[in-house]
Amino acid sequence: MNTAAHTPAELALRAQDYPRINAALDFIAAHWDEQPSLERIANAAGLSPHHFQRVFTRWTGASPKRLVAALTHASARRLLSEGASVMDAAFETGLSGPSRLHDVFIAEEAVTPGNARNAGQGLTFRVGHAPTPFGTGVFLIAPRGLSALGFADPGEERETEDDLKDRFPAADFQRDDSVAGEYATRIFGEGGSGPIPLALYGTPWRRQVWRALLAIPPGDTISYGDIAREVCTARASRAVGAAVGANPVSWLIPCHRVLASDGRLNGYHWGLQRKRAMLAYEAATR
Numbered sequence: 001m002n003t004a005a006h007t008p009a010e011l012a013l014r015a016q017d018y019p020r021i022n023a024a025l026d027f028i029a030a031h032w033d034e035q036p037s038l039e040r041i042a043n044a045a046g047l048s049p050h051h052f053q054r055v056f057t058r059w060t061g062a063s064p065k066r067l068v069a070a071l072t073h074a075s076a077r078r079l080l081s082e083g084a085s086v087m088d089a090a091f092e093t094g095l096s097g098p099s100r101l102h103d104v105f106i107a108e109e110a111v112t113p114g115n116a117r118n119a120g121q122g123l124t125f126r127v128g129h130a131p132t133p134f135g136t137g138v139f140l141i142a143p144r145g146l147s148a149l150g151f152a153d154p155g156e157e158r159e160t161e162d163d164l165k166d167r168f169p170a171a172d173f174q175r176d177d178s179v180a181g182e183y184a185t186r187i188f189g190e191g192g193s194g195p196i197p198l199a200l201y202g203t204p205w206r207r208q209v210w211r212a213l214l215a216i217p218p219g220d221t222i223s224y225g226d227i228a229r230e231v232c233t234a235r236a237s238r239a240v241g242a243a244v245g246a247n248p249v250s251w252l253i254p255c256h257r258v259l260a261s262d263g264r265l266n267g268y269h270w271g272l273q274r275k276r277a278m279l280a281y282e283a284a285t286r
Helices: 008-034 038-045 049-060 064-081 086-092 098-109 113-117 157-165 177-188 204-214 224-231 234-245 272-285
Strands: 124-132 135-142 145-152 172-175
Touching: 008 038, 008 049, 008 064, 038 049, 038 064, 049 064, 064 086, 064 098, 086 098, 086 113, 098 113, 124 145, 124 157, 124 177, 135 157, 135 177, 145 157, 145 177, 204 224, 204 234, 224 234
Parallel strands: 124 172
Antiparallel strands: 124 135, 135 145
């Protein structure tokens, strides 16, 4: 996948902006939980608010407000998962109350804080096992489509199933190997049978990274840094790594095509041997 191209003039402008952007990112990292205004962040960068907004958005691909909201959402989600109330999570992240936290969650996930805290309550998934070229596939299927796909070696099917279910601890699950077999045939059968419907539950940031993964052609590979430059900025490599690791639908969203910057295989949830096999399979059938 090609990363964004820049002319020499554009690269020179980015280099010129870097010290101010770096100062702004450091300020946001230290003060995001104070919900700083645009004026405060711009002051840290030594620019007027209007000019800073344009420079920051041009350099990072996101507005300062968007970055503060993403950090707020990530912290609030962690607090909610640890049992904090919606009100406590709002105040802990520097927001004025639950209504502001509601706005943050709707913007980031299209769900309310209460729904996020309920961890899948009200959702019913069908879960099933089926053979695939990479061992037993474990499929988690929502009413709107495939929500998760993992792989298991012999005897590890239950462990893989529990791994997928733990992402939605309050949801209901119904065992259905037949529908899993149908999905396996559609995904891995010769010729397939058209697009596979996906029902992905994740933040806009993660879905943005997952879309970038979908653009990597079969048989090609890319680094975490390349993905980071594609979706935002090279400084986001660690956050990109976390989003890649959280990919719920293995193989279809091809996180196995992402390598370390030096080309090493690393960081595959279902094992490096399986990642190597997937890349070899794609190279052989390309």
